[in-house]
Amino acid sequence: MSASSAAVPTADFEDSNISEDCRALARRLSGHMGLEHALQISNENQWHGVVAALREMQRKK
Numbered sequence: 487m488s489a490s491s492a493a494v495p496t497a498d499f500e501d502s503n504i505s506e507d508c509r510a511l512a513r514r515l516s517g518h519m520g521l522e523h524a525l526q527i528s529n530e531n532q533w534h535g536v537v538a539a540l541r542e543m544q545r546k547k
Contacts, residue, residue: 513543
């Protein structure tokens with residue numbers, strides 16, 4: 487894990503609550519701008535479901 491991802495707070499959002507729309511947006515964002523930047527942008531915009539989906543993707547790497 488890089489230092490920048492450690493600085494992004496983890497949302498209190500259970501994996502089971504992540505919608506398919508949030509997962510789809512997370513995949514598109516991470517594919518377009520990379521996982522770290524997608525996490526930063528999603529966290530800044532308080533897209534909790536997208537942040538949770540990105541964290542899930544990060545754990546599966």
